[in-house]
Amino acid sequence: MRWSCKCCNFSSPNQRTLIVHYKLKHCHQARNCPLPCVYADCVCSFRTESSLKKHLTRDHSQARSKQVTARLNCELCNFSETCSDSQYFAHLKIHIHNKETVKCPYKECRFQSSVYSTFRAHKSKKHHLCTVDNFRENLYQTFIQGTLNSESTNFETHSDDLDLTDYFIEDLDLHDLLQHKVASLLLRMQTHLHVSKTTTQEIIDELCSISSVVEEYTPKIIESVLINHNCAVNSAVTAAITEIVKKVNPLSFLSKDGPFGSEYKRETFYKKNFKVIEPIEYVLDTSSRRKFVYIPVLKVLTELLNRSDVIDKVLETGHIERVEHLSQYKTYRDGLYYKDNILLSSKDLSIALGLYIDDFEVCNPLGTSKKKHKICAVYWVISNLPIRYRSSVQSIYLACLCHSNDVKKYGYGAILEPLIKDLEVLEQQGLYVQKLGTTVRGTVLYVSADNLGAHSLAGFHENFNVDKFCRFCLASRQDIDIHEVKERVFPLRTVESHKQDLLELKRHQFVSVNGVKSDCVLDRLSHFHTVQGFPPDFMHDLFEGIVPRELSLCIKSLISKRYFTIDELNSIIESFPFKFTDKTNRPNPISKSFASKNLLVGIATKTGHY
Structure with a gap:
C-alpha cells in the first residue's frame, strides 16, 4: 500500500515519510496551511502534526490491508499449509530422509533426487533466484487474508513532536x-x-579534526541551499537537517564519544558485532611460562557452515564431483584413500578437513636471533570447497601457534591436544548446521607439510640419510643404489605393517623400526591414519628437487650441441613477456657455473617458469 500526497505526485509506502514530506517539501507550518489526512477517502485536515497523529490513531487505527499469501501443497502427502518456500523445503527434507524420491517443485524442471545434499545443491545452483511464484501451479493456491496494516502506526507511543x-x-x-x-x-x-x-x-584523530570543521559550516550551507530553492528558512528545520547530516556522517562514529573513538571501544564493537572467535591460551609449563594458543576449530567451522555462501559451495561441489567425475581423476575424491574412508565417502554430507603445518621465522633467519623466535603454525581448510576458493588465503584458517622449540621439548601430543579433542567431537558427534537442519560429521583427510614437518608429526625419521628414509615405501639406501626407482619395485607401507612396526617399537624399546620412531597423535582419530594421510611434498620434491636437476642436465646437453649459448638463453629469459602475476615470478638468469653443479638455483614458483 502506498500513501499519496494531496498536493503533488509524491507517494510513499510509509505514513511517516508522507508526514515528513508535508513538513519539509510543502512547508505547511511555515505557510500556515492545514495538514491533510494521509487517507485518500478522508477529508479532515489539521493545523498541527500532533492533531494529525491523534486523528490517525483514533479514527484509522482499525484500517486493514489485504495481503496475498500462498497455501503450499505436497505431492507425497496431505501437507497443505500457508508457509514460505524455506518452510516448504524443510518439509520436503523429511521425505528425503525417509528415502523417498522428491521432485523439484519449480516449473519446467524435471530434476528429482532422494539425497538431500544433491537436492539442495540443485536448488542453489539452478533456482537460487526463484520464489514461490515459480512453483508448479498444482503445488500452491493463493487467497486473501486480512491482516493489520503495518503502516497504521499508533502515534501515541511517540512523542508529540516528530523527530x-x-x-x-x-x-x-x-x-x-x-x-x-x-x-x-x-x-x-x-x-x-x-x-x-x-x-x-x-x-582517526585527524579525521575527527576534519569532521569538526565540516560540522561548523553545515548550517550555513543548508540555509544557503534553502534560499537558492526559494524555501522559507526556518531555524527549527535547519537544526533538524543539520542533526540528520551529522548523524549520517560516517566520521561522527570516530569522535571520542562515538563507538570507535578508542581502541577499547573498537575491540568491544568487533567482538559484539563481528562474531569474533578469540584464541585460547594453554600453559605447557607453569615454572618456565611456556604457552601456546589455539583457535577453536569447531566454533569457526560452525560459523562457516551456517553461512549461505559457504554451505552452498560445499553442497554444489559434492554434487558436481560425485555425479560428473565418475570416470575421471580430477579431485581427491577420485582417489582410493578417499573412497576407502567410510565417513567421507558416505552419501550423507561430511566435511573433509585439510591440515597444514609449517615453521616460520619471525625475525631475520640469517641474523643473531635465528631459531630463537621460530614459530610452528597449524592451519586448516575445508576441502569440500571448490579448488578456486580452497586455494585462496581467505579460505585458510589458523588453528594453533607455538614456539618450535616447545614442539621439540613437549611433543606434538601436548601442542595438538585441544585440536585432537575437537576433531574427535567432529568425527563422533558432528556439528549441527542450522542452514541444513541436520548434524554434519567430518574428519581430517590429509596433512600438508614439507618432508621434514611431515616426518616429524607422523613419527618417522627426520634425518633423510638413514637406511629407511621414505614414509611411503620400505626402500633402503642399498636398494635404491641397485634397483631403478619406479612403481611396484619396493614394498609400500600399509596400515597393517605400520601397526606392526609400532608394536615392535614399544615391545623391544627400539630407537626405530623400519624408519618409524613413534606413533602419530592424529592416529587417535577413527577415520585417519598416518600411512594414508601425509601426501608427497610436491613443491620440494619436484620444483625444488627433480625438476631443477633435470632441467640443468637438459640445458647443459643443448648448450654442448651448440643449439644456443648461455648468454642467448639468459637474454630470452630476460625479454620474455611474462603477464600478470608471472612477472613477479620471472626466473633468475642462469649462472655460468650451473654445469658444474648440475642444478638450477631458484624457488619453486620461478623454477616452474623455465
Missing part, C-alpha cells in the same frame, strides 16, 4: 549500515593492510 533524525535512521537502517561499514574498514586496516593500532588511532 526527523529518528525517522530517517530507523526507516533506512542507515545508522547501523554506516556503523558496520566503518568498523569493517578499521578492522581491515589492521588485519589485511597491517596498519598498527597507534597509526589507526592517529588517522
Whole structure:
C-alpha cells in the first residue's frame, strides 16, 4: 500500500515519510496551511502534526490491508499449509530422509533426487533466484487474508513532536549500515593492510579534526541551499537537517564519544558485532611460562557452515564431483584413500578437513636471533570447497601457534591436544548446521607439510640419510643404489605393517623400526591414519628437487650441441613477456657455473617458469 500526497505526485509506502514530506517539501507550518489526512477517502485536515497523529490513531487505527499469501501443497502427502518456500523445503527434507524420491517443485524442471545434499545443491545452483511464484501451479493456491496494516502506526507511543533524525535512521537502517561499514574498514586496516593500532588511532584523530570543521559550516550551507530553492528558512528545520547530516556522517562514529573513538571501544564493537572467535591460551609449563594458543576449530567451522555462501559451495561441489567425475581423476575424491574412508565417502554430507603445518621465522633467519623466535603454525581448510576458493588465503584458517622449540621439548601430543579433542567431537558427534537442519560429521583427510614437518608429526625419521628414509615405501639406501626407482619395485607401507612396526617399537624399546620412531597423535582419530594421510611434498620434491636437476642436465646437453649459448638463453629469459602475476615470478638468469653443479638455483614458483 502506498500513501499519496494531496498536493503533488509524491507517494510513499510509509505514513511517516508522507508526514515528513508535508513538513519539509510543502512547508505547511511555515505557510500556515492545514495538514491533510494521509487517507485518500478522508477529508479532515489539521493545523498541527500532533492533531494529525491523534486523528490517525483514533479514527484509522482499525484500517486493514489485504495481503496475498500462498497455501503450499505436497505431492507425497496431505501437507497443505500457508508457509514460505524455506518452510516448504524443510518439509520436503523429511521425505528425503525417509528415502523417498522428491521432485523439484519449480516449473519446467524435471530434476528429482532422494539425497538431500544433491537436492539442495540443485536448488542453489539452478533456482537460487526463484520464489514461490515459480512453483508448479498444482503445488500452491493463493487467497486473501486480512491482516493489520503495518503502516497504521499508533502515534501515541511517540512523542508529540516528530523527530526527523529518528525517522530517517530507523526507516533506512542507515545508522547501523554506516556503523558496520566503518568498523569493517578499521578492522581491515589492521588485519589485511597491517596498519598498527597507534597509526589507526592517529588517522582517526585527524579525521575527527576534519569532521569538526565540516560540522561548523553545515548550517550555513543548508540555509544557503534553502534560499537558492526559494524555501522559507526556518531555524527549527535547519537544526533538524543539520542533526540528520551529522548523524549520517560516517566520521561522527570516530569522535571520542562515538563507538570507535578508542581502541577499547573498537575491540568491544568487533567482538559484539563481528562474531569474533578469540584464541585460547594453554600453559605447557607453569615454572618456565611456556604457552601456546589455539583457535577453536569447531566454533569457526560452525560459523562457516551456517553461512549461505559457504554451505552452498560445499553442497554444489559434492554434487558436481560425485555425479560428473565418475570416470575421471580430477579431485581427491577420485582417489582410493578417499573412497576407502567410510565417513567421507558416505552419501550423507561430511566435511573433509585439510591440515597444514609449517615453521616460520619471525625475525631475520640469517641474523643473531635465528631459531630463537621460530614459530610452528597449524592451519586448516575445508576441502569440500571448490579448488578456486580452497586455494585462496581467505579460505585458510589458523588453528594453533607455538614456539618450535616447545614442539621439540613437549611433543606434538601436548601442542595438538585441544585440536585432537575437537576433531574427535567432529568425527563422533558432528556439528549441527542450522542452514541444513541436520548434524554434519567430518574428519581430517590429509596433512600438508614439507618432508621434514611431515616426518616429524607422523613419527618417522627426520634425518633423510638413514637406511629407511621414505614414509611411503620400505626402500633402503642399498636398494635404491641397485634397483631403478619406479612403481611396484619396493614394498609400500600399509596400515597393517605400520601397526606392526609400532608394536615392535614399544615391545623391544627400539630407537626405530623400519624408519618409524613413534606413533602419530592424529592416529587417535577413527577415520585417519598416518600411512594414508601425509601426501608427497610436491613443491620440494619436484620444483625444488627433480625438476631443477633435470632441467640443468637438459640445458647443459643443448648448450654442448651448440643449439644456443648461455648468454642467448639468459637474454630470452630476460625479454620474455611474462603477464600478470608471472612477472613477479620471472626466473633468475642462469649462472655460468650451473654445469658444474648440475642444478638450477631458484624457488619453486620461478623454477616452474623455465
